[in-house]
Amino acid sequence: MLSKIDIQNKLERQREKTFSAEVLLASFKKILENDEVQRAETLTKLNASSNEVVNNFNIDKIDSSAIFHISQIKSICANYRLRFLSSKHFKEQYPAEAISKIHEVEKIHDTTLGGFKIIAPLEAFKLKKADDPLLFAPMGNGYYYLIHKWGTDLHPLRKLKYWSFKNVENLLVVLTIMSIVFTALTHPFFLPKEPSFGYLLMLFMFYFKGVVAMFFMFFGGSGKNFSEYSWQSQYDKIS
Structure with missing residues (x-):
């Protein structure tokens, strides 16, 4: 066998x-x-x-x-x-x-x-x-x-999250939109019921200067830089 x-x-x-x-x-x-x-x-x-x-x-x-x-x-x-x-x-x-x-x-x-x-x-x-x-x-x-x-x-939202930090142009667009929103929401508290364009422009410029100043105070104070200028930098702050 x-x-x-x-x-x-x-x-x-x-x-x-x-x-x-x-x-x-x-x-x-x-x-x-x-x-x-x-x-x-x-x-x-x-x-x-x-x-x-x-x-x-x-x-x-x-x-x-x-x-x-x-x-x-x-x-x-x-x-x-x-x-x-x-x-x-x-x-x-x-x-x-x-x-x-x-x-x-x-x-x-x-x-x-x-x-x-x-x-x-x-x-x-x-x-x-x-x-x-x-x-x-x-x-x-x-x-x-x-x-x-x-x-x-x-x-998936990382690009949107950091879009405003890509360059100066993007940042100005975001700050402008923020100022327009603030103006639209708050103008009834500061201006007449039917304000003229001049009044609205004045309030808008007030907000725009304010948000720009606040942003650069915090962002600039942290030493951070825009993505277009820091993508090859080995430092986490502006040197």
């Missing part, structure tokens, strides 16, 4: 014909040690990244969907009040997937990457809090290659 085949036993026998279990274990440990060394070296590069590095990519193996120009990055950072800074300023832990992705890209392009930069909120570079970081490697001439994205997505 034929006996059943023990696949594990067959595998063990085949292994004995080539390498012993001890040799394979030693080989596997060597691979792990080399992998740990490689990961440590990559983390060192991330924590000491230089902006002057230009990486060499294999043009035939580039994923076109991962290429972004500095102008596009600037637009996104300004709209969502994000920073685009060297990875050495990033204070969070890098996920294992990000390190593995760097090694994968390096292997595909037969190169060693450096000069990493990250898109993230300012808090990700200063505090233990991060939303939606994106890791890039410079390609030269203002182009960047997206290596990995991790974390949680940004709030």
